[in-house]
Amino acid sequence: MSNALFSPKNIFLSAAAALIFLSAAPQASAAGTVTGDFLLVDIPAREVAMGSIYAPFYARPEASPINPATLQGINKNYLVFSQYNSVFSYHYSMMEYYHPMDVSSCAGVYFMYSANDDLYRTDDNGVPVEKIDNYDSYLGVVYSRALNEEYNVGAGLKLISSKVYDNATWGAALNLGVLYRNYLDQYTLGLDVENIGISTDYFLDKSLYPMLVRGGYGIEVFRFQDEYKISVFIEERYYINELNSSQTSIGMEAFYQKNFVLRYGYIFGADNGSVSVGAGCRISDLYIDYAYVPYFISDNAHRITIKYVF
Secondary structure (H helix, E strand, O other), X not given: OOHHHHOHHHHHHHHHHHHXXXXXXXXXXXXXXXXXXXXXXXXXXXXXHOOOOOXXXXXXXXXXOOOHHHHOOOOOOEEEEEEEEXXXXXXXXXXXXXXXXXXXXXXXXXXXXXXXXXXXXXXOOOOEEEEXXXXXXXXXXXXXXXXXXXXXXXXXXXXXXXXXXXXXXXXXXXXXEEEEEEOOOOEEEEEEEEXXXXXXXXXXHOOEOOOEEEEEEEEEEXXXXXXXXXXXXXXXXXXXXXXXXXXXXXXXXXXXXXXXXXXXXXXXXXXXXEEEEEEEEEEOOEEEEEEEEOOOOOOXXXXXXXXXXX
């Protein structure tokens, strides 16, 4: 039997085909089985601008809280801050720090905090009478290691805390990921499993965190010397215990002289589809990324990420 059948590309493509098959199957989701939906909120501007794709990137720290294997490959320290104000009055802030431990391993830590400043308890007439204390947060660590020149693996652990009024919950969740990078053909393949864990809600009503499997493929499709570069990415997400069971994203990233970048993304499977665009610039060791996601019914959402590399 030919070894080509067991090539990394064929293995990953088979995994992606399995995800597509699973996403097409009928799904059922019982009430009370999922908690912590804020874990699915996309915060970093770069990834959001390309359709919320995270799996198939190499040496991209902002994607590592989702697919930990994408962290390996950095050779400098990264300090990252992201801000997102949602159309539903929630604001999300995320701080991240990443460090190369040696040539074959990297580690990082990150913290996310979100709250709704307009959440009130009302009387029978709908008049606000008391502000409701609320927040969602998690503190995470991530570690990634190169098994060889082509394969990276990674793991990430989040300690999670939430509060609404007097009800507080705590829990922990694990993300596991793998990345394959082909230097010759300039493509990457990524696969991860997310939010494996439980919270104190599990002991009350058997609620689990929203678990999903994510598989992605990325390839450089055009390069002109070091001035222009265009890459295209595709990702399939299968939600294990969510009613809306799957999404497919396509994204594009176009660089000019490594200092300016334009991005575009589209998510299939969202209601009526979901478009996103973004841009980024580099000023010495400072990187600024922006993402814009139009909402057709309510308002528009803006995300910004500032990254300092040292």
